[in-house]
Amino acid sequence: MNEQDFELIDQYLSGTMPSQEKEEFLERIAAEPELKAALEEWQAAQAELRQFLKPDENREQLQKHLAARRDLYFSHKKASIKTAKGYVISAFATAAVIAGLLFWSPWQKDITKEFPPTHMISATERGIESNNDLEAAENFYNDGQYAKAIPFLSNLLAKDPEDAFARYHRGVSFLENKQYETARADLLIIYNGESIFKYEGAFYIALSYLKQKDREKCKEWLAKIPENAGNYFKAQRLLKELK
Secondary structure, eight states: HHHHHHHHHHHHHHOOOOOHHHHHHHHHHOOHHHHHHHHHHHHHHHHHTTTTOOHHHHHHHHHHHHTTTTTHOOOOSOOOOOOHHHHHHHHHHHHHHHHHHHHHHHTTTOOGGOOOOOOOOOHHHHHOOOOOOHHHHHHHTTTOOOHHHHHHHHHHHHHOTTTHHHHHHHHHHHHHOOOOHHHHHHHHHHHSSSTHHHHHHHHHHHHHHTTTTTHHHHHHHTTSSSSTTHHHHHHHHHHHHHO
């Protein structure tokens, strides 16, 4: 990975990459695990933002702010090369702080509603081939029809039990369907693994306990999210709400 690779990721995700370069980039994604992992972490950062954004002037405010800060992460000048994780942590931190400022609602009685599920990234965005189960799961999940998404996510896991993407989203779907124990079973596997969803798994386990009014267990799981995790600020925000 080098600075040019991060610039390519930025162009791909912003939709400014020429079609021919895009084809070459997707070929590299398929062949280079490190580049694919960096892309997926940036996509996860975008998904983190989407759960806070609403179709109003706040979206425009946030987009302008992030655009102004783009050079912090994708400079065309020579500079020392940071790791993919370093870039993603910076992006997550910026996103979480801004989103918190824009959408914090202390008057809401149900704290859990302030932390809706993250958007499920499409196969196209992930640079992989789609299939009927994945497409159906994505559509139902992003439409908030979590019970309908679960069978399709289960089909994906039947084909590949190591599919962290499907297991994480199935766990969140179970959570939203009020099947808390079943949700935690999936999310615990995610937390014990090393996928990019590891600490999101911890966060939603914490949220599952909060939905069951167990604030201490919730705090215990939030405390497992380290400072260098992409969702650290989100976890700290929820901890603050629980004090």
